[in-house]
Amino acid sequence: MKSILQQQCEQLAAERYPLHMPGHKRRLAPAPGLGCYAFDLTEIEGADDLHDARGILADAMQRTADLYGSARCWYLVGGSTAGLLAGIRAAAPFGSRVLVARNCHKAVYHALELGHLTAHYLTPPVMAEFGVYGSIPPATVAAALDAHPDVRCVILTSPTYEGVQSDLAAIAQCCHARGIPLLVDEAHGAHYLPLAESCGWQGGAVAAGADLVVQSAHKTLPSLTQTAWLHLNGSLIDPAAVERELDVFETSSPSYPLLVSLDGCTGWLAREGAAAFAVWRARLDRFYAAARRWHHTPVLGLGAEQQGFFARDEGKILLRIGAAGAADLRAAGFEPEMVCGPNVLAMTSPCDEETALDRLARVLEHRDRTEPPVPRAGALLPPPGPARCTIAEALGRPAALCPLEQAVGRTAAEYVWAYPPGVPLLAPGEEVTPAFAAAVQALTADGTALHHTGAGTAGTLAVLA
Secondary structure: OOOOOHHHHHHHHHOOOOOOOOOOOOOOOOOOOOOHHOOOOOOOOOOOHHHHHOHHHHHHHHHHHHHHOOOOOEEEOOOOHHHHHHHHHOOOOOOOEEEEEOOOOOHHHHHHHHHOOEEEEEEEEEEEEEEEEOOOHHHHHHHHHHHHOOOOEEEEEEEOOOEEEOOHHHHHHHHHHOOOOOOEEEEEEOOOHHHHHHHHHOHHHHHHHOOEEEHHHHHOOOOOOOOEEEEEEEEOOOHHHHHHHHHOOOOOOOOHHHHHHHHHHHHHHHHHHHHHHHHHHHHHHHHHHHHOOOOOEEEEOOOOHHHHHHHOOOOOOEEHHHHHHHHHHHHHHOOOOEEEEEEEEEEOOOOOOOOOHHHHHHHHHHHHHHOOOOOOOOOOOOOOHHHHHHHHHOOHHHHHHHHHHHHOOOOEOOOEEOOOOOOOEEOOEEEEEEHHHHHHHHHOOOOOOOEEEEOOOOEEEEEEO
């Protein structure tokens, strides 16, 4: 069933000959089988303007806001990255201070860099069983706000890449009691909406009252890659400031097929979402029932480590089976989302085929009977070293390259992360610690490729000269 926005775009495309962009003129397919070029428009009369929406795009975004229960919703065609850059810039004036969860995506760090922001980190506890970050306790946020009363916003990720949630309702209450807005990177939680609550997906950022919420519709819902939503609640963030920053960070020529994809996703959720989420829950229940019988295949959420988080998204299946286990999955016809150290992440969605998770469970059950357990992750997430300057200041100073072992005690001049998940192990301006060096060695030994944004490579690091 075509979405309302698609029908409107197709009607506009059929009415007049295009003496305007795009260059394919809706006559020549950019690639074989790519049919959406037929309604690939630009901001002509009747097509509205994403950066000054008053017509069909405004109506589409209102449909999504109504579905999620937010005050405003903006469509994003630059992924959650565009929403994070714009949202943080709107909430935190240039040169101000913010509270930031250490396990935020690199896009958040780029916003800190561009805004010359001083970050005070909220570092979640690490769950040793898997070497991933747990939840951020509300008391930790309250204490940090008391210690840094001049911060302009709090920035958290929930759920995390691995599906770990924090108590956003309590954290939002803590922030709002001090007049501080809460921005939540919910890129991996677009499926947390009212119609999913009865199936177990509760604790989403919009319902919790977060002031700005960024969601990647394409990650877990039926929408094209690069599509996302930015939701607004409350009165602590000026919507005009958000629109101004979206104008800065997002293209002035948004793709109408991507916008149609977001409206189509909204329509699908409204029509079929409740039934689809119930079926998804049943598939996951069968998988986890099988997983509870395994002896040598740790699954996040089924062991003692669950005491390290407030809640978790069971749609994310984190397995400790290592690179060999990932190879077994590929041999059986599955491609995992991530392989990092001993951890392998399988992402599910309401769009999975009916038997996919049953087949996955059978592959893992066979492996559980024939293979020994993979050792724990170890110290893969080093606590950040002391910040000697802001990220922006560090990137503006002369840097030099040196061997990693000689970099300990120096000040980093580049980011280092594994992608995915894209959470920096080290940020510019931080002291390089022995724990970081040990983490690099452990990840490298496990075959995980680390990305440097400066001149550093395996075994070297860019530091301030």
